Amino acid sequence: MSFWEFVATSRRQLLTDAVQHVSAVFQCVLIATAVGVLIGVLSYRTPWAGNLAILSTSSLLTIPSLAAIGLLIPVVGLGVEPTVIVLTLYGLLPIVRNAIIGLRGVDPALVDAAKGIGMSRAARMLRVELPLAWPPILAGIRVSTQMLMGIAAIAAYASGPGLGNEIFRGIASLGSANAINQVLAGTVGIVVLALLFDAAYILLGRLTIARGIRA
Numbered sequence: 197m198s199f200w201e202f203v204a205t206s207r208r209q210l211l212t213d214a215v216q217h218v219s220a221v222f223q224c225v226l227i228a229t230a231v232g233v234l235i236g237v238l239s240y241r242t243p244w245a246g247n248l249a250i251l252s253t254s255s256l257l258t259i260p261s262l263a264a265i266g267l268l269i270p271v272v273g274l275g276v277e278p279t280v281i282v283l284t285l286y287g288l289l290p291i292v293r294n295a296i297i298g299l300r301g302v303d304p305a306l307v308d309a310a311k312g313i314g315m316s317r318a319a320r321m322l323r324v325e326l327p328l329a330w331p332p333i334l335a336g337i338r339v340s341t342q343m344l345m346g347i348a349a350i351a352a353y354a355s356g357p358g359l360g361n362e363i364f365r366g367i368a369s370l371g372s373a374n375a376i377n378q379v380l381a382g383t384v385g386i387v388v389l390a391l392l393f394d395a396a397y398i399l400l401g402r403l404t405i406a407r408g409i410r411a
Contacts, residue, residue: 202377217358221344228287236295246296253289261350279356287340294336298329338397345390359385
């Protein structure tokens with residue numbers, strides 16, 4: 197059976213795995229974005245705090261993803277839980293780093309002007325600093341998403357959702373007729389989804405970043 201014949205006959209399963217893969221990555225990116233931006237907001241003003249935040253999140257990436265999932269299995273079990281935890285933690289670094297860089301790069305004169313017209317600290321953050329820091333934050337979200345698209349495939353080791361199941365099933369049945377087709381279908385599917393995500397982020401940037409501050 198050729199690759200395209202395999203895709204045609206397995207399209208329902210592949211589509212189901214693709215939807216689960218997108219859902220897992222998207223939800224974890226949302227969580228990582230909320231947590232990462234919050235960490236950036238709390239730490240960017242103090243050099244040591246910002247450096248500690250970046251160092252802490254970067255140290256998470258030194259742990260092999262397969263090992264991290266394996267360590268979580270006895271604690272939270274198989275399935276969605278270890279997938280969500282690992283993907284969220286691995287997605288933090290680009291967002292935290294870019295949030296800190298973006299917030300530190302805001303022109304202090306603009307912040308002082310906002311303060312001068314009576315804006316509170318929260319209002320300055322929400323209406324001045326975060327909008328101006330949005331381009332690097334969005335860039336961090338893009339990088340984080342691309343990373344997680346690949347890491348999510350490893351979640352199949354813990355019975356997690358996504359196209360990694362195709363890859364692991366193919367590897368487990370190497371030598372059978374469709375083993376290579378399964379691995380290839382899972383791999384190509386992840387690459388295609390990653391490209392679609394990136395195109396969506398480019399469109400989001402055009403819609404949400406003012407032309408005057410667009411890189």
